[in-house]
């Protein structure tokens with residue numbers, strides 16, 4: 001399979017668990033990022049509010065509507081991350097980057113996987129998540145479901161309902177918090193189920209993160225139209241996509257000014273709570289590249305072959 005990280009041990013951990021923690025930025029680089037976060041934003045208010053306004057939400061620079069700011073923040077993070085991505089990864093490129101600000105007494109983020117960004121769902125795209133302050137459960141560090149990156153029901157397009165939406169609480173019980181020091185990075189598979197709890201402290205929790213993909217791959221966006229649930233439209237994208245498009249708008253409307261590569265069938269399969277739990281247990285012994293969807297297909301083909309031989 002294609003190499004991801006130069007370090008064998010780190011690569012093995014990433015493939016088996018879905019994440020690995022590594023030393024990443026220097027103290028100076030962490031300070032530079034914190035300065036950038038403060039200075040780049042015009043009003044520095046970060047507009048942190050939840051839909052119901054009952055408690056503070058979180059600020060995610062990639063979702064900011066100020067395109068000019070988004071461009072500056074994205075480029076600022078990328079410049080600092082890029083030499084480290086080159087140092088650790090075997091031919092990966094950064095597709096986008098973002099600051100994440102979790103205010104005191106807020107910032108809960110529910111369970112999710114990230115949407116795929118290449119045409120082959122078995123490509124391993126990663127998030128490099130780097131806290132700019134020490135993080136643990138008290139200020140809402142990342143919680144992950146180890147091994148869940150191998151459980152993929154198909155194309156997890158942006159806006160497509162998560163397969164585990166009916167048993168999100170079970171998912172949370174299967175997860176564990178990953179504490180980290182400022183400047184360490186948690187590199188995780190885009191498919192890993194993760195979430196984060198509220199920041200219960202009185203200090204802000206800041207992180208910076210990038211999305212990186214194999215350098216030789218064309219990046220794509222799978223568009224899911226709720227009115228056409230049987231298919232996904234695939235668009236060619238590049239780094240500009242994450243700056244110029246307002247991601248939240250793409251939940252409701254087809255992207256404009258992008259080259260469409262056409263449609264693929266929605267072959268996503270439901271995964272029941274029982275299947276999820278048993279896949280998670282079984283997953284520990286599976287090869288990392290064996291995703292759920294492949295297993296299912298293999299089984300179907302075997303059954304078909306069996307039935308055919310019965311009628312010979």
Ligand SMILES: O=C(O)CCC(=O)C(=O)O
Nearest residue numbers: 100109140141195196207
């Ligand atoms: O920073 C956090 O607390 C969570 C970030 C996250 O889950 C994400 O960016 O997908």
